[in-house]
Amino acid sequence: MHTLKIAASIAVLLVLIITAGIYTNHALLSSSKKLEAHIIKIEEASKSEKWASAKEQLDMANALWDNTEGAWSVLIDHIEIDNIKELFVRTEKYIETQNQSMTLAETAALKQCISNIPKKENFNIKNIF
Template structure:
């Protein structure tokens, strides 16, 4: 009986941790998405100085989140996000609207995909 209770507690703790991790990933991904929207608006308005500021702000936000994300997600995903941020910054420096928006769309998709991919669900378990 003690074994069943102990295993039940462990199982509940794992489930609660998974839910909390997923919630935090979704929340930080949402915060990043808001920043991406600001970058997108600045690019569409050809306000390149504002776009640079927004990218720098987004990079600082990412640096805060990156350490925690590295614990729960694949490092290749982190590398993909960092490469995309570097590319966007370069495209903004040369004032290339098309490439900036394209890379931003890829970055947005990568960040939005992570909470879904890491969610505790039957599909992800099996």
Template sequence: MRTGKGGHKVKTAIVITVILLAFIFVLDLGSYYYLKDTAMSISQSIEALPEKIENEKWDTATDDLNKASNRWSSVKGIWAVLINHDEIDKIDMSLVRLRSFVQYNDTEEAMAEYNTLKMLVKHIPENQRFSLVNIF
């Protein structure tokens, strides 16, 4: 049985399509794990903040917040390529608010904003994970 030129074109198109889909899947998987790892790193950099805020250790809370801001600045550019800019803006705004509440020694507002920031950072990888819910 001979396959004509049209059959060869169909096979080539299928192979190219499969290769492209595999490339997209690998790229998506890589970006998910990058977001997950860097989100965990940022979360860990702010992990000690609640205790310092509750104990009113404002100087060390500020130091921790500066470290977290530096970590965020180092990944923000890559995140901008991978996720919606609105999400990045939300994290930026939350960091600014948290810094202000710590600066003015506002325990309640600082704790509330800490929880918001933590949720925003944690939410990013979950939102970007490959699933049918995220596609549709």
């Protein structure tokens, strides 16, 4: 009987861990997709040299990042968060100076950094070992 309780407890813990991993991955993927959508709009606006629109999209992305950052800080390495913050700051400065090539370079780096987070934190065997 005692062995059955231990096995049931282990099974429940395993289910909780797997469920938490799936939820975490879904939350990271969902928020990264929202951020990427704004970054794509920033790229499009800067390609068209619509700097006011690019700044507006950046402000929306920053607001979304402010809401996302708290949850992500619990789930991912803080170095990644610092990198994203730095990319946002540099992107803002390049938009202010209307430097198209550097804005596009920074948005590409920002998009890459954000899209890699769910991949790196994905709950799978490759990431466990």
